[in-house]
Amino acid sequence: MHRAKVAFEPLAPGEVGMYVCGPTPYAPAHIGHAFSAISFDTIRRALQFLGYRVRYVRNVTDVEDKIIKRANELGEDPMALAARFAADYNRDMARFGVMAPDVEPKVSTHIPEIIALIEKLIANERAYAVDGDVYYACERFAPYGKLSGQSLEDLRAGARVEVDERKQSPADFALWKAAKPGEPWWESPWGKGRPGWHIECSAMTTAHLGVTFDLHGGGKDLIFPHHENEIAQSQGAYGEDTFARHWMHNGFLNFGGVKMSKSLGNVFNCDQIADAVGGEALRFFCVEHHYRSPVDFEVEEVRPGGEGAVTGVRFRSLEAADRRLEKFYVTLQKIDRLVGANADPGAEITEVAQLRATAREGLADDFNAPIVMAALHVALTHANRLLDETKGDKALRKRSLAQLAAALREVGAALGILADDPARYLAARRDRLVARNRLDVPRVEQLLADRAAARAAKDFTRADAVRTELAGLGVSVLDTPAGTDWTVQDAG
RNA sequence: GGUGCCAUAGCCAAGUGGUAAGGCAGUGGUCUGCAAAACCACCAUUCCCCAGUUCAAAUCUGGGUGGCACCUCCA
Numbered sequence: 380m381h382r383a384k385v386a387f388e389p390l391a392p393g394e395v396g397m398y399v400c401g402p403t404p405y406a407p408a409h410i411g412h413a414f415s416a417i418s419f420d421t422i423r424r425a426l427q428f429l430g431y432r433v434r435y436v437r438n439v440t441d442v443e444d445k446i447i448k449r450a451n452e453l454g455e456d457p458m459a460l461a462a463r464f465a466a467d468y469n470r471d472m473a474r475f476g477v478m479a480p481d482v483e484p485k486v487s488t489h490i491p492e493i494i495a496l497i498e499k500l501i502a503n504e505r506a507y508a509v510d511g512d513v514y515y516a517c518e519r520f521a522p523y524g525k526l527s528g529q530s531l532e533d534l535r536a537g538a539r540v541e542v543d544e545r546k547q548s549p550a551d552f553a554l555w556k557a558a559k560p561g562e563p564w565w566e567s568p569w570g571k572g573r574p575g576w577h578i579e580c581s582a583m584t585t586a587h588l589g590v591t592f593d594l595h596g597g598g599k600d601l602i603f604p605h606h607e608n609e610i611a612q613s614q615g616a617y618g619e620d621t622f623a624r625h626w627m628h629n630g631f632l633n634f635g636g637v638k639m640s641k642s643l644g645n646v647f648n649c650d651q652i653a654d655a656v657g658g659e660a661l662r663f664f665c666v667e668h669h670y671r672s673p674v675d676f677e678v679e680e681v682r683p684g685g686e687g688a689v690t691g692v693r694f695r696s697l698e699a700a701d702r703r704l705e706k707f708y709v710t711l712q713k714i715d716r717l718v719g720a721n722a723d724p725g726a727e728i729t730e731v732a733q734l735r736a737t738a739r740e741g742l743a744d745d746f747n748a749p750i751v752m753a754a755l756h757v758a759l760t761h762a763n764r765l766l767d768e769t770k771g772d773k774a775l776r777k778r779s780l781a782q783l784a785a786a787l788r789e790v791g792a793a794l795g796i797l798a799d800d801p802a803r804y805l806a807a808r809r810d811r812l813v814a815r816n817r818l819d820v821p822r823v824e825q826l827l828a829d830r831a832a833a834r835a836a837k838d839f840t841r842a843d844a845v846r847t848e849l850a851g852l853g854v855s856v857l858d859t860p861a862g863t864d865w866t867v868q869d870a871g
Numbered sequence: 872g873g874u875g876c877c878a879u880a881g882c883c884a885a886g887u888g889g890u891a892a893g894g895c896a897g898u899g900g901u902c903u904g905c906a907a908a909a910c911c912a913c914c915a916u917u918c919c920c921c922a923g924u925u926c927a928a929a930u931c932u933g934g935g936u937g938g939c940a941c942c943u944c945c946a
Contacts, residue, residue, distance in 0.1 A: 402946085415946040445944070524874095529942070533873040576944095598946035603874085630876085631939095631946070638940075667884070667894080673877075673939070696883085703894070709908075741885095749885050753893035763909050767902085839904055846906065857907055866907085 387625060389593050394432045396588040397423060398623070400580060400597035400605065401437040401483070404464030405446040408471045408649045410661070410676075411598075411632055411639055417662055418629035418670040419596045420477040421795055425742040428793035436587045437480035438580060439465045441487050442573050447562050457563050458487060471649035474658035476795040484583040486574055490565045492582040493574045496616055497554045497567075505615035509545045511557030511570040517550040520611045522619060526626065527603035552608055554578045577605055581612035584622070595623035602628055630673040645678065647692070655815075656694050657808060659796060660701035666748040666794040667700065702869055704796070705808060707787065710759055712801035713766050714784040716861075718777050724785065725778040731786045734758045738790045748794055755790060758783055812867035816853050823854055827865060830856065 389395050399419045402412055419437075426433050441461035450457035469479065486493070497513055500506035506515050517523045517531060524530050531550055553575035558564035564571040584592060590613070597606060606626065613622040631638070634645045652661055668674045681691035734754050741750030762783040765776050791797030813820060826845050833841035846856050849865070857864045 400946085403944095409946085411946040413946085418946090527941080528874055530873085533942080599876090600941070600945060603941060604943095629946075633939080638945095640945085669885075671876095672884090675883090699883085699895070706908090713909095747885075749894095750892075753885070756893055760910085764911095767910055834904090837904085843905055850906090855907055858903080858905090859908090868907095 385625070387593075389431065390591065390624070393430065394434070395426050395594060396434045396592035397426075397436065397594040397596065398580070398584045398588055398592060399435070399437045399480075399595075400601055401439050401480075402465065402468050403440040403443045403445055404461050404468055405443070405449045406464060408464075408468045409639075410647045410649060410652055412468065413472065413475050413477075413649050413652070413661060414632045414665060414674070415598045415629050416472050416477045417475055417665045417795070419627075420472075421666060421670065421748060421793075422594075422596065422627065422746050423478065424793050424795055425746050425748075428790075429739060429742060434482070434588065435478075435480045436482045436484065436583070438583050439468075439483060439485045440576070440579055441465060441485045442563060442579075443486075443576055451561055461487075471653070474649070474653040476659065476662050476798065482587045484587055486579040486583075487563075489579065489582050489586060490574070492586050493578050494555075494565075494567050496578065496582045496585070496612065499616045500554065500612065503615060505611075506554055507547065508555075508569050511555075511572055512545070512553055513555035513569055513575075514546055514551040515554055515608065515611060515615070516547055517552075517611060518548050520615050522614070523550075523611055524607065526610055527607050529603060529607075552577060552604065554612070577608040578612055580605075580609045581616070581622075584609075585613065585617075590617040590621040592623060594625050594627060596627045596629070599628045599631055627670075629670045630668075633673060633675045634678055647678075647694075652694065652697065655692075655811070656697040656701050657804075657811060659799065659804070660697045660704055662795050663704045664697055664700035666796065667752055669749060670746060698869060701808065705805070707755070707759060707791075707797055708799070708801040708804045710762050710766070711784055711787065711797070712805065714762060714780045715801060717766070718781045718784070723778060724782045725775075728779050728782055730758060730761045730779075731782045734786050734790060738793060742793060751790060751794060755787060758787055758790075762787070809867055812869055816867060818852065818854070818867065823849065823852065823865065827856065827863065831863060 397419075399416075401416075402408065416437075423433050423435050439461070441458065446461050447457050450460045453460065465485075473479075497506060500515065501508065501513065504516075505519050506513055508514075524533075531548070555567060555569055555572050555578075556575055557569070558571040558573060562573065564573055584595070595606070595609075610622055633639070637645065639645050652658075665674075676697075677695040679693045679695055680689045681693055682689055734757070737754035738751045741747040741754070744750075762780060765780050765783070768776060788797050812818075826849050830842050830845035830849075833839075833845065849856055850868070853868045855866050855868050857866065
């Protein structure tokens with residue numbers, strides 16, 4: 380193991396087994412969850428684009444301290460609460476174009492595997508039982524700390540937690556916790572209890588991908604201790620040549636340079652984001668950055684009149700991303716209208732070949748999505764150029780445009796973007812902007828009708844006056860060969 | 872105290888030894904009754920600073936400066 384970018388060679392040619400740490404569902408999913416899910420979903424899609432068959436496993440940690448705590452606060456059954464928020468999570472992620480995992484294992488349905496693994500660790504003398512708890516003995520696993528670059532001595536020196544003196548070493552962590560009143564429990568060789576955090580991932584990777592598999596992903600924050608402990612558990616049980624062959628950790632999202640935290644009031648739920656700017660805008664924003672980088676995210680509190688209480692929030696970075704996304708859909712719509720459904724694409728044009736090649740190279744080099752985005756922009760410009768052209772072979776132009784639209788969508792699919800129907804996307808976007816600006820649509824339509832009448836009468840002074848009035852409302856009037864349309868200005 | 876990450880134009884953002892992708896904003900132009908969109912052109916002799924290695928450095932090494940994260944629940 381080394382902590383650098385390395386060449387990827389799957390265990391089985393053409394196939395990738397991938398495990399991603401999923402949610403602990405105890406509250407609505409927030410944008411950080413989405414950010415992580417989108418990162419690894421993009422990697423999954425990119426691998427598929429590159430021709431791999433991917434088996435994608437993402438767990439749900441449905442037995443955990445936070446769930447139990449929250450359930451007790453609400454007087455709800457912990458398992459029911461976890462199931463409820465897990466369903467919400469999947470619904471939210473779907474809005475960001477995150478594909479459902481092939482397998483979504485849960486702790487609650489893998490208790491026998493977890494118990495068997497703990498027994499194996501005890502048999503290997505890597506773990507010890509005390510009063511119904513079972514702990515992992517970190518000092519008996521020599522490579523401990525390899526992933527995070529920490530040593531047990533360093534960890535001990537910086538320990539900020541109270542040490543439980545039943546543990547042999549402060550770094551030891553619980554594999555099994557004896558049941559306390561009001562907690563869900565299962566029978567085990569150590570009495571009634573439940574799994575600790577970390578052990579489920581070791582048990583479930585083995586159950587669904589085998590003792591050794593290709594990729595393991597999760598948020599940067601999970602490197603230590605979660606992933607370090609997973610390694611200790613799995614390799615402690617099955618040998619040091621097992622478990623994940625490659626690790627990937629996504630960077631975190633910050634807001635104005637500040638980390639997201641509940642106390643700062645900058646935790647935004649997924650549905651709030653998707654309602655405000657559309658799910659695809661967040662997706663688009665994410666793939667404009669490299670998955671490893673921390674990403675800063677601009678939000679602005681809305682205070683009516685410039686002071687007083689905060690009544691809302693504007694997601695400036697995402698609004699801007701949505702403006703960029705709109706350009707793609709506008710062009711795709713133009714192409715669709717011009718070309719129709721059954722266009723013969725003909726031989727591949729150079730621009731399309733270049734887009735596909737750049738996408739392959741970019742994604743093959745540590746999933747460099749921004750490179751692919753740049754290539755999409757180049758292709759978009761070329762498509763617009765062809766749409767503007769009025770001279771030359773019309774059939775050839777149509778074939779080229781059909782190819783470009785297909786390639787934009789195909790490469791877009793590798794990033795999880797551009798899958799929507801352009802008309803539907805554009806209508807939804809306008810609806811959002813109408814709602815945000817509290818536009819009076821009947822009034823807008825009345826003004827548009829007035830302007831049309833003035834134009835028909837060649838009263839351009841009157842027509843321009845109406846345009847100015849509409850602009851004052853935030854409406855742009857678009858005269859096109861197909862008639863007059865309107866959009867809502869979204870200059871920020 | 873320990874372990875890492877980051878610093879590229881007004882802004883966002885790729886690029887890890889071969890002479891700075893892409894986007895947004897801006898400026899000029901084409902098109903348009905006027906607009907918008909689109910298109911065309913322009914827009915970093917330079918990559919936080921200093922020293923070093925090299926024929927060659929944004930990229931490597933050493934030393935600074937500034938920012939961030941993890942070591943405790945966190946995506």
